[in-house]
Amino acid sequence: MPKRTDTRARMLATAGDLLHRQGYTATGLNQILEESRAPKGSLYFHFPGGKEELMSLALERASESLTEMIERVLAAAPSPEHALDAITAYFAGQLESSQFTKGCPLATVALEQAATSDALHRVCSATYGRWQAAIAARLERDGHARERAESLAGFLLATIEGALLLCRAHRSTEPLLRASAELRRTLKGTP
């Protein structure tokens, strides 16, 4: 049944992109159906749990490729500072090419929904947890004690997330570039 699978995959991809750009609340089911060219009846056929199920899966799917990129960069970079530079460049490019509509793909949904939707809270919390664990693993590999690596990783993640938010608020990549430069100092200063 290749067609059914195609429709489902298209709906997830479209929903993921819309969640990234405009968040959960502004993303209506009709918009997803239209933009993914899916027939009206297909929502509950593919996603019996309705909007929350479709959105949770779409968010999970959308963040999966970013998680893989982050893990790959952290594993392959010659140093944590190089990984930080690569991740900074990635997000700065995405912010600019999207006219500041695309920062972190989870952030808007997390702020809109994590306090009230258990399903979306679980996706956001698990994904941020994986990113933090990937950073911590790299820092540990470079000689930081486990507890120190964990704490520093949470700090790096918070700073990058906040900087991405400020970039969108100011419509400028400056907050990210400056925060990244400060994080480089932190990484150098804490062996």
Place this chain on the structure above:
Amino acid sequence: MPKRTDTRARMLATAGDLLHRQGYTATGLNQILEESRAPKGSLYFHFPGGKEELMSLALERASESLTEMIERVLAAAPSPEHALDAITAYFAGQLESSQFTKGCPLATVALEQAATSDALHRVCSATYGRWQAAIAARLERDGHARERAESLAGFLLATIEGALLLCRAHRSTEPLLRASAELRRTLKGTP
């Protein structure tokens, strides 16, 4: 005309609280009118620019009291670290008492609207700018050169904003408490 003024002030206060908890998109005009017990016709009477005008003013008003608190704490605290502790405690208390529905009052709106609404972009950008300037002024007073104080202030603000976001995603104050401890180290290590 005390009654007119009351209605307008109530609408702004209600809108500000709703924006803080649920963001821009989820906050409908009917909900604002109902919760502020304002008559149906009052929206365009008090806010000829409609939803965007009401919301921009409400956001400005709501962030004003937080800005004053931040400026007061930064000016009065015996050290930047003390100010950081006070601000951390304030936000941790608010997150917990609101069941993680209330973090930064601007953040959800910034992510939802700053890329597309010029009015909301201006409020968010100006307010974050004031917070950063207040932090920078305090750091300069404590001996940091101006450029260094500016950069550190942006870094502190980004880290706190990101930590507040992660707290909401995880439904835990841990990211804020740990990020704040890391910022303390940063402040101590960079005289």
